Amino acid sequence: MIxxxxxxxxxxxxxxxxxxxxxxxxxxxxxxxxxxxxMATFMEHPPNRVVRLLQLGQWQRILAGRSIWYCASCETCSxxxxxxxxxxxxxxxxxxxxxxxxxxxxxSYVQLANKLFLQNIRTYGRQYEMRLAAVFNVKSGxxxxxxxxxxxxxxxxKLKMFHSKNKNMPEIExxxxxxxxxxxxxxxx
Amino acid sequence: xxxxxxxxxxxxxxxxxxxxxxDLSTRELFKRLSIGLTEVPDWFCxxxxxxxxxxxLLSLSLCAKNLExxxxxxxxxxxxxAACFSRLKTTQHVLAESDVKRKxxxxxxxAPLKLDGKVKHLLEILARxxxxxxxxxxxxxxxxxxxxxxxxGCLLTRPNDVPNLDCxxxxxxxxDVLKAxxxxxxxxxxxxxxxxxxxxxxxxxxxxxxxxxxxxxxKEAGADCVMVACPLCHGNLDIRQKEIEGVYNVNYGLPxxxxxxxxxxxxxxxxxxLGLGALIVNPMPLLKEKQLL
Numbered sequence: 238m239i240x241x242x243x244x245x246x247x248x249x250x251x252x253x254x255x256x257x258x259x260x261x262x263x264x265x266x267x268x269x270x271x272x273x274x275x276m277a278t279f280m281e282h283p284p285n286r287v288v289r290l291l292q293l294g295q296w297q298r299i300l301a302g303r304s305i306w307y308c309a310s311c312e313t314c315s316x317x318x319x320x321x322x323x324x325x326x327x328x329x330x331x332x333x334x335x336x337x338x339x340x341x342x343x344x345s346y347v348q349l350a351n352k353l354f355l356q357n358i359r360t361y362g363r364q365y366e367m368r369l370a371a372v373f374n375v376k377s378g379x380x381x382x383x384x385x386x387x388x389x390x391x392x393x394x395k396l397k398m399f400h401s402k403n404k405n406m407p408e409i410e411x412x413x414x415x416x417x418x419x420x421x422x423x424x425x426x
Numbered sequence: 427x428x429x430x431x432x433x434x435x436x437x438x439x440x441x442x443x444x445x446x447x448x449d450l451s452t453r454e455l456f457k458r459l460s461i462g463l464t465e466v467p468d469w470f471c472x473x474x475x476x477x478x479x480x481x482x483l484l485s486l487s488l489c490a491k492n493l494e495x496x497x498x499x500x501x502x503x504x505x506x507x508a509a510c511f512s513r514l515k516t517t518q519h520v521l522a523e524s525d526v527k528r529k530x531x532x533x534x535x536x537a538p539l540k541l542d543g544k545v546k547h548l549l550e551i552l553a554r555x556x557x558x559x560x561x562x563x564x565x566x567x568x569x570x571x572x573x574x575x576x577x578x579g580c581l582l583t584r585p586n587d588v589p590n591l592d593c594x595x596x597x598x599x600x601x602d603v604l605k606a607x608x609x610x611x612x613x614x615x616x617x618x619x620x621x622x623x624x625x626x627x628x629x630x631x632x633x634x635x636x637x638x639x640x641x642x643x644x645k646e647a648g649a650d651c652v653m654v655a656c657p658l659c660h661g662n663l664d665i666r667q668k669e670i671e672g673v674y675n676v677n678y679g680l681p682x683x684x685x686x687x688x689x690x691x692x693x694x695x696x697x698x699x700l701g702l703g704a705l706i707v708n709p710m711p712l713l714k715e716k717q718l719l
Contacts, residue, residue: 275620311580311620336480350628354476362470364439393704395444405468415534
């Protein structure tokens, strides 16, 4: 198959544009985003190529790859784009679409960390770093990861063992459930 | 003399855990400068990077609810963490621009939105609300001879439309504050490069590589220490520094201070009140050498 502008999946591009509030089609491939991206060396498709693949209808390749999960959300690309393409928001939109499709991507560690982070908000209201790190290590099978940091951090009082009560917990749960309901009814993406 | 400055305060999750010394030094410094600071009762996580990474609506809703909670306390909202600051300001911006998202968020938090509350990073409060002159007048022990690499990281200034703290590519607000308290600042290449904070849990190898480049650049520029205004930058530069030195077989030995610690030191606060003992890279030898303790 020859890929070109005519193979663009317009419906998918529109969805990304609606979620991100920015234009995918306006990118003219100057490459400035990739030049300044601190994470480009870790990606199989650097940021400008992610946009080009979208323009050519190759979005499955992006959702299946690692690039979107290796974006650090540092906003350098959005800051420097001469065409005001907010690429960091496009990355958010693509991650959401990949996430909702339950991860065709090979990058599982970043997704696991995100998932645990969001679960922590729903359960405790705030992040408790030690709990987050411990559960991450167990679930990712890396039992010894960063173990050497633990005692030092505990002795410096940097790891909190217990969470404190938050009287807004019911309110937080309602935010999560209302969003789920809106999505079920098709009122939100 | 202007009226007393008063702020509501959103510390963010890190300041109640791994960055306790940032919280402590902020409260002590503000007390010393006679700036009122009242914590927003029962605030919760802003969602940080993981929430907007996969679920923008959730991220906007969590921030909008926190902004609503902050309304209970008088004064502009003071934020210490660069990531919370970025999320809260981005939320105000996005919701002011998009009617669709605004309606969705109002439904999610079941309350009408008020977006006119001002959100300010501690840096802005020191440099602009209090002002550099008044800040300089509070100094009792100028940080003379201390060469500091000011590290902005990503989210304090970027992107263009929000957060509007300073120039996106060549900010000077940190240097301005430090010069007002008598320190020297160095010119260096990596002051706005990302440390990879979001990957500290999932991909520490990435963080080690990016943070090494930052420390190397600060060292090459002749800095004695690094100053940050974000608990996530601090975690990588300070907590992981020893590990990085091991991986790259180098010796940086660069203490990493929070802005409130250095300004507090110049304003005569003791090491205990600034939580200097909680820093992983021991700053005491440097501070003794410069006769700042």
